[in-house]
Amino acid sequence: MIIRILAVISFALVFFLQSDVSFAEEIEIDIKGEVVNLTQGVGVGEMVSVALHVSSLDSPRQTQHTFTDSSSSFQFESVLYSPDNLYGLSTIYKGTVYVGDIVIESGSAKFTSLSVYDTSTDDDIIFLSKGSFSITGIDSLNRKISVLELATVSNDSKLTYVQGSGPMDLIRFGIPEGATNFVFDTLIPAAEYIQVDKGFALIASLPPGDHEIMYSYDIPYAGSQSEILKTWRYGAKSASILFPKGMVNLNADFETVNQDTIGEKVYTILESRNIKRGSETSISLTDLPTPKFLDRMSNQFGQMRYEYTGPVGLLLALVAIGTLGIFSTVRLRNRRTSWLAGSSEAQVISDQITELDNLHSENDLDDHLYRDRRDYLVKRLRLISEESEGN
Incomplete structure (x- = not known):
């Protein structure tokens, strides 16, 4: 009898729990808002298209x-609401995409004001508030x-920057000549990039506010010294x-020098402040590591075409036998795994996330800026991880 009663109670609990979950999953909400032109301080009027985006990990957007x-x-x-979904708004106004978040509390969506602006092709309204160059x-x-x-x-300003009709009206960034393995990322809506002379150009509109971009690349060097010219x-x-201490010596005409643990x-x-538009910074690198002879030969042999490995391998074996007595000690000392100096890009980004968390915990960074920058770096770290797994 007791077992039967317990079974009935268990069934009832499961039924009610499932009912609660179903109710939570099937709740419907209304999402209301307005589109305001902040340049003029008025509404945009009628017939402006607004899109609602609902996304989750388990289903397509x-x-x-x-x-x-x-x-x-x-x-x-009557929008179907689930706490596991993400909800956002977007609109296109005068050729620019604008996005906004929807705040949902206690099963109700707060009124959303979606801000848009008039446009300008004058690039004097944009500038770099922060810029960093890191040897990774x-x-x-x-x-x-x-x-x-x-x-x-x-x-x-109170205007959105849009590119003009000329090629020099693009938002341009320079990278050193001979750079390879270029990777670009940003959270700017609908942003793209194209390769241009001496760098790349950002294809995007920039509304008032701050917009983060990140790009990485590799540059070749020949000897123990190299010079990089950075254009602002x-x-x-x-x-x-x-740059990590001990990796390389670096000199530039910046005002202050300090060290920090990240x-x-x-x-x-x-560090330097108030760099003028069009300025150039010469970055001098010295004491760059150079490979030893046996390491370089091993690396070149590993990259050799398959049909050449037999004859060349035989030649190297004959040379090794002929010089075994003289160079045996050197050969044994250099038989080790090649070491690639420096940290990976993923490690540097992880370090920056840690530093960002520390600044936020010390109340040196406001919540909104902290979330934006951390989400940006986490997204980049996830992309690097997916690329590594794909390779």
Whole structure:
């Protein structure tokens, strides 16, 4: 009898729990808002298209569309709500994509004001509020320097910057000649990039505010010294050059020098402020590592075409036998795994996430800026991990 009663109670609990879950999954909400032109301080009027985006990990993104009415308002009725979904809004106004978040609390969506702006092709309204140049690794065998650059492109006007009709109207960034393995990433909506002379150009509109971009590349070097010329097309209110201590010696005409520990690594940091538009910074690298003879031969032999490995291998064997008595000690001393000096790009980004967390915990960074920058770096770290797994 007791067992039967317990079974009934268990069945009832399961039924009610399932009912609660079903109810939570099937709740419907209304999403309301308006589209406001902040340049003019008025609503945009009627017939402006607004899109609602609903995405989750388990299903493809769903999109609904509606239009503003005469009061610049819009509404999406009876939207299926789940706490596991992400909800966002977007609109296209005068050729620019604008996005906005939807705040949902206690099963109800707050009224959302989606901001848009008039446009300008004058690039004087944009500038770099922050820029950083980081040496992330040095491959001594292939003689390549890995570089990561971060830039915060800012627009403090009340206009959205859009590119003009000429090729020089693009948002351009320079990279050193001979650079390879270029990777670009940004959270700017609908942003793309194209290769241009001496660098790349960002194809995007920039509304008022701060916009983060990140790009990395490898540059070759020949001897123990190299020089990199960094151009600041849009100037920079704050700029920094970072490199791990002990990896290489670096000199630049920046005003301040200090050191900081990021992710258990000591970085040397050069800093400068108020760099003028169009300025150039010469970055001099000395004491670059060079591969030893046997390491270089091993690396070149590994890259050799298959049909040549037999004859060349035999030749190397004959040479080794003829010089065995003289160079046996050297050969034994150099028989070890090649070492690639420097940290990987993933490690550097992990270090920057750690430093960002520390700044936030010390209340040196506001919550919104912290979330934006951390999400940006986590997204980049995930991309690197997926690329590594794919290879």
